Amino acid sequence: MTKSADNSSIASENNNDSESIFAELPLACQKLLKRLLQLPEFTKEDFHKLCKEEKLMPNATIEQINDWAYAHFDCSLLEEDDIMFFDRELLMDAL
Secondary structure, eight states, rough: OOOOHHTTTTTTGSSSHHHHHHHTSSSHHHHHHHHTTTOOOOBHHHHHHHHHHTOHHHHHHHHHHHHHHHHHHHHHHHOOBBBBEHHHHHHEEEE
């Protein structure tokens, strides 16, 4: 299976421009972002639980997603705090 086929979760639901952007993220990170979009807000504990469910390490996941966001949007997407910061508008604009 090719990398683009493995990374088709968010990308497959959107246009080709979005597909090329999201294809750079691992499938588990794409799934996590999709789940986060469904929550009005979430705590650090919620985030850690979702990461565990996707078999992701929370701190490494934040770093990977933010590195990707900086490459495409020149800003971070997630910030760890008691109530996590998640830039939904930025992500929704990319979709």
